[in-house]
Amino acid sequence: MKKENIIEEYFEYRDKIGDRTGLYRMVAKKYSITSALYPGSHIDIAPSLVIPQVRYVDNFRGAIKFFTNIDKIKKHIDENSEYEEACDIAFIGQDYTGELNIAPVDLIISQFAGFVGQATKKYLKTGGILLCNDSHGDATLAKFDQDFAFIGVVGTHHRIINTKLNDYFVLPRNKEVDLTKVKEKMKGPTYALTAENYIFRKIR
């Protein structure tokens, strides 16, 4: 149900997906992130609580409508953010595979929204971070992409783990990962060891 109060609508969405503020906080702190791009964000505005400049992109009608209330969203973020300056939020209501008029960012967030890392890595600074899950196979594509180095996973209580990384993205009986199938099915393979989120650094 769409709410009169736009922030209530966000709270309802947050209840559904779980509060990711802790996840974004931990990643922002660890990698000194001050700017981010969130393609396929829907209305998950939690990054703005911990990252001063965030660009959200989504082409879903409901998300476009939500972000027409940008002043109310900014007011809520300014009242609750964990940094000193005023928030800098912009929403782009289009397909993220199209050209985006944005400056390179420190972080790209990819959550349940297709091959975000592949489509938007050109907007990530070299040395920047891709935070993604493997729900649609985006983490798998990053793992096998020479532009990215796999540097960590996010464990329980948002702890960033960077040990034993060779144990991830391994299929049972060491079967080879079929990237064509991942792209076709838009689904991450069932690995022997998984994490909710994976962290990559853009290295070139």
Ligand SMILES: C[S@@+](CC[C@H](N)C(=O)[O-])C[C@H]1O[C@@H](n2cnc3c(N)ncnc32)[C@H](O)[C@@H]1O
């Ligand atoms: C399952 S929702 C996930 C939303 C949010 N990332 C989250 O985790 O709560 C996927 C979102 O990605 C958006 N999306 C998927 N493909 C897109 C594309 N090519 N361009 C823009 N938005 C896209 C959809 O409109 C939808 O809002």
